Amino acid sequence: MRRGWILISGLLLVLACGEGKELSPAEQGARVYAVNCTACHHPDPTRDGTLGPAIAGSSRELLDARVVRGEYPPGYTPKRQSQQMVPLPYLAPQIDALAAYLGELSPAAN
Numbered sequence: 001m002r003r004g005w006i007l008i009s010g011l012l013l014v015l016a017c018g019e020g021k022e023l024s025p026a027e028q029g030a031r032v033y034a035v036n037c038t039a040c041h042h043p044d045p046t047r048d049g050t051l052g053p054a055i056a057g058s059s060r061e062l063l064d065a066r067v068v069r070g071e072y073p074p075g076y077t078p079k080r081q082s083q084q085m086v087p088l089p090y091l092a093p094q095i096d097a098l099a100a101y102l103g104e105l106s107p108a109a110n
Contacts, residue, residue, distance in 0.1 A: 029101025032094045040085070045105055053079035056105035063099050068092045 023031075033045065041052035048054050065073045070087030072078055091098070 025097045025100035026104050027101075028094070029097035029099065032091065032098050033101055036088065036091060045102055046107060051082070051084055054107060056102055057107040058099070058102045060095060060099035060103075063102070064092075064095050067095065067098070 033041075034043070037045075037052070037055075038049070041049035041055055045056040046054055061073045062076060065071050065076075066085065067088050068091065069089075070085065
């Protein structure tokens with residue numbers, strides 16, 4: 001299990017390093033999303049994925065609660081009742097970047 005965390009951390013570090021260019025928080029968040037979220041959520045965050053709903057426009061509060069702790073903020077009504085998402089506490093340091101990326105995207109009109 002520990003080896004898996006090391007591999008994931010290494011992959012995130014490699015992806016976060018550009019070719020000498022400093023990435024904006026939104027660019028970092030896009031990479032975090034691509035590596036960690038697209039297995040369940042659609043590669044386009046404005047669209048529903050196979051397991052997870054569209055999450056464009058998600059607030060930092062929602063991301064912190066759902067991604068890090070596996071819960072919802074008080075008063076939040078989930079888009080789906082599946083309860084399939086597991087907490088990903090190793091992403092806690094990346095929540096600001098993920099929020100920057102998803103926050104700049106407008107949710108798709110239903």
